[in-house]
Structure formats: structure tokens, C-alpha cells
Amino acid sequence: MTHISPGDASYPPQDIIEAEKKLSNYCRQLPGTGRWQLGHTADRRFVSLAENYKKQRDELLAFMQGAPVSSGVCCCGDDMNKHAHPMSSGHNPVDMWDHAVMCHAEEIAKFDETSG
DSSP, X not given: OOOOOTTOTTSOHHHHHHHHHHHHHHHHTSOHHHHHHXXXXXXXXXXXXXXXHHHHHHHHHHHHHHSOOXXXXXXXXXXXXXXXXXXXXXXXXXXXXXXXXXXXXXXXXXXXXXXX
């Protein structure tokens, strides 16, 4: 069995979590006390890994939402500094960075709702 370290950048977080789940399930199938000990250790490790991943994800999202960053380009392609008035362009200018961050935040919220 290959050990996957939480700090191993060559594996995406979802692969690490899946490997931890498989390890936990495998340990539950072992006979006797060893099953409980290994399964319990794997469960704790999985929970710790999942909590760490969620914390890092939340910190990154908070940074993206609060960072003084801008693409300088509206989603329609116009320069944000020279964008036409909303009455003539037909929309309020929305920076592409802000829109992308908003979309990521919505996807994360949907994931959290469905995964509990």
C-alpha cells in the first residue's frame, strides 16, 4: 500500500482524502483489536486531514475575497476604468476577478451543503 502524505503536492487533496477513506475501510476489516486500533487511527487521521484541508481552503477563499486584487477588465471585455455608464452599456461593470471569486465561493458552498 502506498502512503500518501498530506504535504505531498503531487496528489490533489481529493485523492488524499479518498486514499484515507480506503485505508480506514481496510482497517475496519482486520480481525480483533487491531482492527479497532488501526481503524480508529485512520479515522482520526482522515478527520484531521479533512479539517486541515477545509481550513486551508477557507483561508484561501477569504484571501481571494478580501485581497485588493482586480483584473481591470469587465466580464464584457471593457476596461473597468473606461467602462461605459450602465445606462448606455446595459449592465453594471463587474470585474472578472470578482466574478471568478464569487463563482468559486458559490461552488464551495454547494459542495459543503451536499457533503455535510
